[in-house]
Amino acid sequence: MTIIRQGTLFGLQELYDMEPTQRFEGVFSAINIDPIFAVVTKKSRFGRPVDLNYAAMIYSLVARITERIPFVKDLVKRLKNDIMFRLDCGFLVSDSVPSESAYSRMVTILSESDALEKVKEQILYQAITEGFVTDDTVAIDATHFEAKDQAPPKEGKPKAEPKKRGRKSTEEREQWVIEQAEREANLTLFEKKIEDQLDVSLDELLAAVPQQPEWGVKKNSEGKNVFWFGYKAHLAVGTESQYILRSLFSSGNLNDGKAAISLLKGIQERLDLPALQYQTMDAGYDFEPIYEQVHRMGQQSIIAYNKRNEPEPEGFDKHFAPTCLREHSYRYDSYDKKYETLKSTHPKECHDCPLLHEGMSQKVYKVKITTDLRKYTAPARGSLAWKTIFKRRTAVERVNAYLKLYFQLDNVRYRTGKRGKVHVDLVTLVYNASKLAADRINARLNLQKQPA
Incomplete structure (x- = not known):
């Protein structure tokens, strides 16, 4: 008996072309994967055969963040079962789906590079160039x-030995000084005081x-340690x-203030932002070396x-x-x-004060901010201008929430x-790429709305 096979009404390519949009095109177009591809691709003709689409693997890791796929094994399963998702990530029909081990090897390679x-x-440079x-x-x-x-x-904490009463002898004092010096010498850069970071290069800090x-420990809304x-x-x-x-990216026990100088030096050395004037932070960053670093950058601290x-x-x-x-x-x-x-002027309550007219109270008060960078900021603490700028600090809290809710931080x-740093770098990379894609779309729509 002859078996007659019914032909398909549409070919695979025709079905793909009928899709309304390529879901990840805007984000993918904002990412130049060449530096990543150069690191992860196979360099030698020896060893295991090259049968993986590395470019598509990179894009699929980006899609995993945007699609909120929690595990790599779920990503592999999605690639196997969803042909449209696989094509959107850049895989060909003839490409084999990478295994979890293949993705693990890629992450390990990335963890050893700065790609x-x-x-x-x-x-970020592209966003700055395009005026966003x-x-x-x-x-x-x-x-x-x-x-x-x-x-x-x-x-x-280990229990401290009971202190001996009375003053130390000369020998005990000398031994204590030697031990303290050795302890200080063995401290890492981020275990030392914050001021020790001021004259260290950015590469050394990173x-x-x-x-x-x-x-790590943090106080909750009730003031208790969590x-x-x-x-x-x-x-x-x-x-x-x-x-x-x-x-x-750092360990959970690193003090927030000890990371500030690395961020500030990175902004100063790696970015060209001539409009930048203010650095705003909460009270956890209220340390004199941070004010000093901001002052060296020619900017003002709103802390x-x-x-x-x-x-x-x-x-x-x-x-x-x-x-x-x-x-x-x-x-x-x-x-x-x-x-x-x-420059500060006399209080409005003193307008009719006899002490002012008798010269016992000065009309204008001036002070250089370098007298104490922590106390004297521009604009002055407590002023309306200072409060207005400090309110902008909520932007970083908003971004933190976005990264946790929508980007799997x-x-x-x-x-x-x-390897954990690879995840955080990928999350922040995808966030900025998504932001750039959205800004480009909005700019294009605004241009279309303009009258001819």
Whole structure:
């Protein structure tokens, strides 16, 4: 009996062409994968045969982030079962679907290179060139996320030996000094004080960042300590454009303030943003070396003040504005960039004050910000201008939320810090690429709306 086979009404290519859009085209077009492809592709004719589409594998990792596919095994399953998804990622019909091991090898190779960093910089450079990044303010903050591996038991602090009463002998004092010097010499760069980072190059700082998962602690809304095991992502975000200008991946126990100088130096050395004027951060970054680094960049620090049990200044209010004899605060007037001087005028309550007319109270008060960069900022602390700029800091919190909700920032599935960094770099890369794609679409639509 002859079996008659019914021919298909549409060919595979015709079915593919009938799709309304290629879902990832906008994001893929914003990413130049050449630096990544050059690292992961096979260089030698020896060894295992080359039967993998490496370019499509890279694009599929990007699609995994945008499609919120939690595991690589789910990505492989999706590629096997969804022909349209496989074609959208760049695989040919004749290509074999990569295994989980193949993706694992790719991630390991990427963890030993700076290819993702290069691609991130290229995306940001393209956004700057096309005029989408014109920020005058950068907001810096950190967000934590847990490692998915089982956390080791939290180590308690060792009990200190009971101190001997009385003064140390000369020999004991000399031995103690030697031990302290040895302890200081053995500290890593990020275990030392923040001021030790000021004169260190950016490359040295990035090479010294701790990246293994560690126990971290943070106060919750009730003021209680909450412990977690994992990592931190430190971000510098343009407050208007909301592009991630710099990012840093670290262990969970790294103090937020110790990551700030690396981010600031990265902005200074790797980006060309002439409109940039202000760096805004919360009270966790209130350290003198951070103010010094911002000042060296020719910019201003808008950082919440952390009192730290300091005494109330006499003759000044809580924002370090001078007060008159009746303890009314002077009003911020202006800032002289040439002389780096803040100008304040007498309080409005003193308009009819007899002390002012008798010369017992001065009309204008000037102070150079270099007197104390932490106390004197431009615009002055407590002024309306200062508060307006500080409110822009919420942009980095918004981006942190986007990365966790929509880009799987807190879904690190790797056991080592280096491989975890690949995940965070990929997440921030895809975020900026998606932002650039959206800005390009909006610019095109706005152009079409303009009358001919």
